[in-house]
Amino acid sequence: MALAIDVASGLLIAAGSFFILVGALALFRLPDVYTRAHGTSIIDTAGAGFLILGLMLQAGFTLVTLKLLFLLAISFFTLPVIGHALARAALHEKIAPKLAEDRRGRGRNSAGDGA
């Protein structure tokens, strides 16, 4: 039974770490503010969710699990809201999103002949 819990929590923690890495890579490499906001939401929901679930399995039925659950609830609900607020504020400042056509030179933001 303990081995099953260990294996399950190990898998969950590994999944959480993978999503955290993916989200951070998205934050670093994607070209635009709006696309980078996707990356941070991945870290906050999938990454934090799997990681904290794995840690809860490790801790068993103690007060620590309750605190982890509270942490998960806070993280789950507030951090994506912040991401959305940031995207909305960026839109209010009229930061134009980079469209795929811009990169090929045919969009409305670039000097092409298809305007």
Add this chain to the structure above:
Amino acid sequence: MESLINMVLLTLLAATTIAIVGQRSLLGVVILASVYSFLMASVMIVLDAVDVAMTEASVGAAISTVLLLGALHLTKTREEAPRHGRLLPLLLCAAVGAMLVWGTLVLPPFGTPDAVIHQHVVPRYINETVRETGSPNIVTAVLADYRGFDTLGETTVIFIAGIGVMLLLGGLRRRDRAQDSAAEDQR
């Protein structure tokens, strides 16, 4: 593992500091300062100082950010270009820093139990804390009981500073509003 975490966090701290110095836009400086605070609080947790970490996080990451933003509202958000050269101040800072580092080379290594500072009151604190104060945390007992007057003084100073900031930022807005309504009455 802990030393690896420490090393990575301290490297990130150094990178953030260099970026803060090189920034021109003050809004970016404010956000980078809050990033610095979070990293510093993580370093403090790795070093086992949990209450200091909580204070650092709440003061540095939230309150300091909000206060700096309120101050930025009263001034402009872009730093001006420096008017005099920067080589001489840089050399001066480097020289003073080198002298300080040279001064620390003669200190005993971090955490030796028979260093001079651990011989006077520390044995009494370690032996008598639980019996005299009832608190299992020696640091908290020192802060709140053995050195309680220091903490009282600190709290007073912080309250005065907070009231001063509130008066400065709040009074200015009321004066602005009074000026606006006086200007409107004149029309």
Add this chain to the structure above:
Amino acid sequence: MFAGAAAAILVALALAVLRAIKGPTVFDRALAGNTVGSLAILLLAVFGFLTGRPEFLDIGITYGLLNLIGTLAVLKFFRHGDLAYDPEEER
């Protein structure tokens, strides 16, 4: 396995700090600052389990709430230019 999770979180922290330093607009930096805060919370939780002392989670809850307040203050300042903006005073 905790060591692996801690290593992944450290790599993610490095990437987020790099974005905070590089990001051309303020919103990139605010996004990266928010991410640094939430990664610090996760590092805290994993570190508590790594050293066998999971009592650090209270600080994690504090960080979570402070992260929210700090980022919303930055956004409010950027949108209205004033931290005590009252929509009813405008009319």
